[in-house]
Amino acid sequence: MSPGAGEAAHVAPREQDGAAADSGDSGDNGVRGVRLSFGFGSDRGLRRELNEDSFLAADPIFAVADGMGGHEAGEVASRECISVLSQQQVLSDGSRVATAVDLQQALRQADARIREISNARAGTTVTGVTLVEERGVPYWLVFNVGDSRTYRLSQGTFAQVSVDHSEVQELVDGGYITPAQALVHPRRHVVTRALGTGSDTEADFWLVPVEEGDRILVCSDGLTNEVTDEQIHRALSTLNHPQDAVDSLIQSALRAGGRDNVTVVVVDASNVDGGDAGATLENSSTVSAAEDTLPRMPRVDVAPNVAPDAGPDAAAAADEPSQPTPSNHPAGLADGPEPSSDEGNYGDDHHG
Numbered sequence: 001m002s003p004g005a006g007e008a009a010h011v012a013p014r015e016q017d018g019a020a021a022d023s024g025d026s027g028d029n030g031v032r033g034v035r036l037s038f039g040f041g042s043d044r045g046l047r048r049e050l051n052e053d054s055f056l057a058a059d060p061i062f063a064v065a066d067g068m069g070g071h072e073a074g075e076v077a078s079r080e081c082i083s084v085l086s087q088q089q090v091l092s093d094g095s096r097v098a099t100a101v102d103l104q105q106a107l108r109q110a111d112a113r114i115r116e117i118s119n120a121r122a123g124t125t126v127t128g129v130t131l132v133e134e135r136g137v138p139y140w141l142v143f144n145v146g147d148s149r150t151y152r153l154s155q156g157t158f159a160q161v162s163v164d165h166s167e168v169q170e171l172v173d174g175g176y177i178t179p180a181q182a183l184v185h186p187r188r189h190v191v192t193r194a195l196g197t198g199s200d201t202e203a204d205f206w207l208v209p210v211e212e213g214d215r216i217l218v219c220s221d222g223l224t225n226e227v228t229d230e231q232i233h234r235a236l237s238t239l240n241h242p243q244d245a246v247d248s249l250i251q252s253a254l255r256a257g258g259r260d261n262v263t264v265v266v267v268d269a270s271n272v273d274g275g276d277a278g279a280t281l282e283n284s285s286t287v288s289a290a291e292d293t294l295p296r297m298p299r300v301d302v303a304p305n306v307a308p309d310a311g312p313d314a315a316a317a318a319d320e321p322s323q324p325t326p327s328n329h330p331a332g333l334a335d336g337p338e339p340s341s342d343e344g345n346y347g348d349d350h351h352g
């Protein structure tokens with residue numbers, strides 16, 4: 001089973017290299033100097049008949065959706081989600097002006113579309129990142145619904161930015177099990193939030209400053225259930241070209257059993273603010289001082305492992321538009337476990 005972009009429904013340009021993806025020098029809407037290069041791939045895996053993952057890799061947005069529902073319903077749900085995202089004017093053609101409000105509207109639209117075509121029998125996770133600009137400063141706007149994941153490797157630090165909407169994540173948050181126990185917990189595949197089905201569909205958002213050399217990983221659980229974070233970190237740290245990292249990670253998931261569809265998108269940022277880190281910090285202060293001009297962003301939080309030199313001002317600016325939360329965990333999770341009525345819908349479709 002060779003990895004590649006052949007199987008999953010997706011939207012991606014033929015040329016995924018930096019030269020084609022670059023729009024950083026465009027004056028009007030581009031983040032000054034930031035260049036994105038990226039790779040992508042999706043594989044059905046070794047056990048599944050269909051690939052129900054879908055993805056989008058087109059500057060400025062990179063997203064992975066993992067459909068659930070069985071008998072092609074999941075495939076339809078994830079594809080519809082990606083289709084809606086790809087049709088957003090604000091996310092098209094190298095534009096870097098999107099806000100969390102724009103994304104939330106798009107995800108609500110996707111949720112409604114999936115319900116319409118599947119009678120709420122199918123759902124999908126979706127996570128990813130879009131490059132945005134706030135008063136000249138580049139940020140990763142990370143979004144998540146469900147248990148697909150967005151990670152960031154920045155200045156040598158590798159961390160998961162998104163927080164899973166899953167039963168085991170809630171058990172970890174409550175101190176009932178450890179993260180290690182979550183990896184082998186029998187209900188580890190039960191998702192507590194999704195688009196297209198269930199009652200909880202709101203996305204969480206994080207606004208993270210873009211640092212020179214940042215590498216973003218967006219993936220479905222077909223990777224993270226087969227390959228440890230340590231293995232992922234090693235691959236991302238050692239393979240220079242994003243497509244090589246994608247191919248290696250997919251192969252690792254297949255070698256580990258390939259029990260689920262696996263989709264991987266890797267995005268690299270370079271030439272951040274022309275490589276002038278001092279200017280980034282200066283501009284971040286400007287953002288902080290001008291908070292009244294920032295868009296309102298629901299549930300925006302700051303990733304837990306922003307590099308120490310990212311600048312406290314940048315973090316403060318990112319946090320300002322949101323309701324403050326004490327940790328990386330969005331407010332929604334503090335409401336306690338979800339009613340069990342919704343859970344079976346998601347859990348049954350994941351492999352057990």
Ligand code: MG
Binds near residue numbers: 066220221222261
């Ligand atoms: Mg999956």
